[in-house]
Amino acid sequence: MFNKEIETMPEKKMKELQLERLKWSVRHAYDNVPFYKKKFDEAGFHPDQLKSLDDMRRIPFLTKQDMRDHYPYGLFAVPLSKVVRVHASSGTTGNATVVGYTKNDIEVFSEVVARSLASYGVTEKDIIQVAYGYGLFTGGLGLHYGSEKLGALTVPISGGNTPRQLMLIKDFGTTVIACTPSYALNIADYIEKNMPDFKIEETRLRIGVFGAEPWTEAMRQEIEKRLKIDAYDIYGLSEVIGPGVSCECSEKSGLHVFEDHFYVEIIDPETGEVLPEGEKGEIVYTSLTKEAFPGIRYRSRDITRLYHDSCKCGRTLVKMEKVTGRSDDMLIIRGVNVFPSQVEAVLMEVPGIEPHYQIIVDRKGSMDDIEVMVEVNEKVFSDEIKVLNNLTKHITDRFRSILGISAKITLVEPQTIPRSEGKAVRVIDRRKLS
Numbered sequence: 034m035f036n037k038e039i040e041t042m043p044e045k046k047m048k049e050l051q052l053e054r055l056k057w058s059v060r061h062a063y064d065n066v067p068f069y070k071k072k073f074d075e076a077g078f079h080p081d082q083l084k085s086l087d088d089m090r091r092i093p094f095l096t097k098q099d100m101r102d103h104y105p106y107g108l109f110a111v112p113l114s115k116v117v118r119v120h121a122s123s124g125t126t127g128n129a130t131v132v133g134y135t136k137n138d139i140e141v142f143s144e145v146v147a148r149s150l151a152s153y154g155v156t157e158k159d160i161i162q163v164a165y166g167y168g169l170f171t172g173g174l175g176l177h178y179g180s181e182k183l184g185a186l187t188v189p190i191s192g193g194n195t196p197r198q199l200m201l202i203k204d205f206g207t208t209v210i211a212c213t214p215s216y217a218l219n220i221a222d223y224i225e226k227n228m229p230d231f232k233i234e235e236t237r238l239r240i241g242v243f244g245a246e247p248w249t250e251a252m253r254q255e256i257e258k259r260l261k262i263d264a265y266d267i268y269g270l271s272e273v274i275g276p277g278v279s280c281e282c283s284e285k286s287g288l289h290v291f292e293d294h295f296y297v298e299i300i301d302p303e304t305g306e307v308l309p310e311g312e313k314g315e316i317v318y319t320s321l322t323k324e325a326f327p328g329i330r331y332r333s334r335d336i337t338r339l340y341h342d343s344c345k346c347g348r349t350l351v352k353m354e355k356v357t358g359r360s361d362d363m364l365i366i367r368g369v370n371v372f373p374s375q376v377e378a379v380l381m382e383v384p385g386i387e388p389h390y391q392i393i394v395d396r397k398g399s400m401d402d403i404e405v406m407v408e409v410n411e412k413v414f415s416d417e418i419k420v421l422n423n424l425t426k427h428i429t430d431r432f433r434s435i436l437g438i439s440a441k442i443t444l445v446e447p448q449t450i451p452r453s454e455g456k457a458v459r460v461i462d463r464r465k466l467s
């Protein structure tokens with residue numbers, strides 16, 4: 034473990050540490066960010082009233098819209114001269130959301146990523162190829178600093194240029210690759226299609242650090258099988274820090290949250306009520322140590338649940354279930370709720386199907402219409418039309434019986450669904466365009 038004292042701290046002691054840090058963080062936000070002062074005052078809350086963790090419930094939420102409304106630096110709590118880095122989300126649907134870091138915030142960011150890497154068994158002897166995008170996105174630089182903090186040899190290749198990724202894996206003796214799970218599959222595909230002589234088992238690659246988008250257990254097995262590695266989940270969001278908010282351990286079941294830096298609650302996304310431990314809902318974050326951009330009760334929209342399970346790895350930190358989707362990614366098809374990850378889970382059970390798909394939602398008259406474009410492998414593609422028709426029928430039936438929706442299934446040729454070098458685009462919702 035990178036920080037054994039923290040990672041194995043008894044729950045009670047951790048709660049005391051959190052309360053102490055929350056008092057600082059909530060006051061820091063109130064004293065230094067006019068937005069928080071106004072919002073807390075309006076809600077009748079003052080930082081002096083924070084006496085127990087339960088008092089957190091009295092504090093109003095922070096939303097992505099609040100961040101957009103204060104673009105770019107309006108929610109920073111320190112002068113810009115103390116800020117040493119910014120990251121930002123793409124902002125395709127409005128102003129970008131900008132987050133800032135002091136030197137100390139970068140230290141914390143590096144520490145939580147180093148802890149994550151160590152929890153997968155990565156050490157200073159490893160060679161880590163960072164194939165997340167470098168730039169305003171937190172993936173590249175986040176993994177980079179964490180890897181250096183751990184003392185591993187860090188290869189800052191960024192995303193894309195698959196032939197070059199493979200060349201470096203071979204020539205540099207890369208042992209760990211960090212990228213989105215969809216890009217990892219893209220790499221596996223590339224080898225199979227274009228480099229039949231490239232033997233992945235003859236490289237030193239052994240671990241994958243995958244996150245930034247939801248991915249199913251079936252997807253994990255597929256990546257592990259094809260790249261001959263152990264695939265681990267890393268989770269995070271720029272508004273909270275970036276990658277390293279939580280990570281899997283040797284058990285590959287649930288992600289430990291670094292609770293000494295992030296206080297987590299689960300709420301009912303409809304009512305905003307805090308739910309008891311174990312129940313599924315939207316995860317809400319409060320930063321405990323961040324200086325430049327404190328986030329107090331940030332509504333992430335990510336759906337998960339929290340639990341303590343005496344993890345075999347020895348960590349006592351609370352666990353969160355793998356995030357399978359965001360409340361704003363949930364599709365409502367003729368009244369039925371469907372997450373893209375559920376579509377993926379159904380598809381991955383069908384032999385002959387590639388893990389590449391795209392969901393297109395449209396509205397015909399007053400009816401929602403869903404079409405799922407599914408890539409088949411070369412072998413199935415060369416089969417007779419009758420076989421293909423049977424496959425289409427089989428998938429259509431599975432969608433109806435498991436998800437309760439009737440979807441139009443369209444089988445497409447190998448390599449026709451656009452590949453991603455970063456986060457995959459799984460859903461095209463044309464209803465939002467009209």
Ligand code: DLL
Pocket residue numbers: 122165170171172173243244245246247248266267268269270271272275276277333335355356357358359
């Ligand atoms: O994606 C940070 C990151 C970079 C995480 C590299 C892991 C690896 P954002 O671009 O702000 O930050 O997007 C955050 O992506 O709210 C989730 O909806 C989703 N997400 C991130 N990691 C996971 C994961 C980065 N492991 C949003 N599983 C989050 C599922 C994830 N969803």
